[in-house]
Amino acid sequence: MAVRRSSKRSGRQIKDLPELFVERILPGAAKAGGLMIADAAKQLLGTRRAETASGAKVLIADSVKVKVRRNGSIITARVTLIGPGAYVGRWLEYGTSGHFITVAAEAREGRTARRINRQIAAGDEQVKASLFINGKPVGPSVYHPGAKPHPFLRPASDTNEDAAKAAALAYMAQRVTKAGINAAADPEIDR
Numbered sequence: 001m002a003v004r005r006s007s008k009r010s011g012r013q014i015k016d017l018p019e020l021f022v023e024r025i026l027p028g029a030a031k032a033g034g035l036m037i038a039d040a041a042k043q044l045l046g047t048r049r050a051e052t053a054s055g056a057k058v059l060i061a062d063s064v065k066v067k068v069r070r071n072g073s074i075i076t077a078r079v080t081l082i083g084p085g086a087y088v089g090r091w092l093e094y095g096t097s098g099h100f101i102t103v104a105a106e107a108r109e110g111r112t113a114r115r116i117n118r119q120i121a122a123g124d125e126q127v128k129a130s131l132f133i134n135g136k137p138v139g140p141s142v143y144h145p146g147a148k149p150h151p152f153l154r155p156a157s158d159t160n161e162d163a164a165k166a167a168a169l170a171y172m173a174q175r176v177t178k179a180g181i182n183a184a185a186d187p188e189i190d191r
Contacts, residue, residue: 020181025172026075027068032171033164034066034077040156041079050088060085060092064153079153095149102141 042061049057063086067078081089111119175182 017181021176022070022073022075024181025175027070028175029168029171030075030077031066031068033168034068034079036164036167037156037160038064038066038079040160041152044152044156045089045092048088048092050085052084056084058084060089063089079157089152091147092150093153094151096144096147098146099144100141 041064045059045061045064048060050060051057063081063083065080065082067080067082069076069078
């Protein structure tokens with residue numbers, strides 16, 4: 001009788017393996033692979049900094065994060081930009097086209113762009129000098145010619161694809177043994 005119980009238990013454990021694998025192993029494996037690409041992207045960014053709204057300088061590399069999502073049995077890891085400095089990271093990756101920089105909302109004092117333009121046309125010098133760059137008044141707007149792209153996410157993904165796959169496989173191999181599935185937390189992956 002003891003043999004039957006253990007075989008029934010083993011049968012249930014084997015039946016539950018695919019679900020346990022999807023729930024406990026694949027998310028960590030996806031994150032392990034994503035972290036390889038994220039680390040490469042951070043290296044490509046180096047010490048580039050961005051200025052926050054409060055004026056603080058932050059490393060753009062600190063905004064590179066790995067997000068893991070599960071949709072049924074499909075697990076995806078996404079390397080993305082989140083947090084302070086993320087906006088500059090997007091400009092670096094894709095570049096910018098030429099654009100006008102206009103009067104800031106706080107300098108507008110509730111006025112529309114049309115009204116500001118009328119005041120400038122009427123000779124209001126205070127409004128005319130409402131756009132400041134490096135502390136110097138430059139006028140109501142400035143044309144920025146745009147910026148060339150300096151990709152870091154795509155090259156990191158392209159050059160580290162094999163390393164990411166190897167990291168995911170190593171994660172799985174470490175956690176799936178003959179004794180069963182060991183899905184203990186990993187401080188390297190759970191960062």
